[in-house]
Amino acid sequence: MRSAPSIAFDYRPSAVMAGATVLVALAAALAPWASAAPLALRTALSALALAGAAIVLRRYCRPPFRRIVRGVSGWRLVDREGGEHAAVLHSHRRLGSLIALDWRCAPRTHFRVLLTPDNLDADTRRRLVLLLARGEPPGIDAIV
Template sequence: MTSVPAIGFEYRPSRGFERALACVTVLAAVAVWLSGMPWWGCLPVSFALGAALALACRRWRGGAPRAAMWAADGHWMLRQAASEDVAASLLSFRTGPACLWLRLQPASRPPVSLLLAPDNSDADLRRRLRMRLAATRTEEPVAAP
C-alpha cells in the first residue's frame, strides 16, 4: 500500500472483558454449589475459582503495553510501562462487530494480546485498523498448490 499513514493509540485493558470474566467465574461457582457436592468440597473449589480470576485479571492488566503504533511500513512498536519501545510483529487478529483482538509478538518477550473494545478505544480507531488489516490480508501472496 502506498502512502498509508501510521496508526498510533494509547492502550488500557478493557474493563468490560474483566467484568465478563468475573460473571463467568461467578456462574462457574454457582454451578459447583448446585452440583450436589458437599459444602466442604464446594468451598475450596470456589476459593480456587476466585484465585484464578484474580491471577487472570492481574496478568491481563500487568502485561499490557501502554501504547501501540502501526507504522506506514507495516512494523509494530509497543511502548511498555517503563517507557521502553519494543518492536513487534502481528501474529494474528480477530474482528467482531464492536471489538478487535490483536495478538502481537514483541522481540524476545512473550506474545501480547490487545483487545480493542468500545470501553477502551473509539470506533474510528477500530474502523481504521480493520480497513488496514483487511488490506494487508489481501496483499499477502497466495501460495500456489
C-alpha cells in the same frame, strides 16, 4: 476518508470484558454449591474459581504494554516505562465490534489485546480496521 499507513493508540483493558470475567467467575464459584459434593470439595472448588479469576484479572488489568504504534518501521509496543519493543502482528480477527490482535514481541513472547467499543474510539477503530484490511507484504514486520 484518508488512508491509514500509520497509527498509534493507547491501550487500556476493556471494563466491559473485566466485568464479564467477574460475572463468569462468580457463576463458577457458585456452581459447586448446586451439587451434592462434600462441603470441603465445594469450598475448594469455589476458592479455586475465585483465585483463578483474580490472577487472570490482575494480568488483564495490568498489561505489559500501554501504547501500540504502527509506523514505517513496523509495529512497536511501548511498555509501562516507555521502552519500545519491535513486534510482528501474528494474527488479527474481527468479530462484530470486537477486534482481537496478537503480536510476537520476541521468540515465545506474545501480547494479545481485545479491542472493544469501550477501549478504542470510533475514529481510531475505523483507521485500524482499514490498516488491517489493506494487508502487508511478507517480511515488512521483521523484528529488528
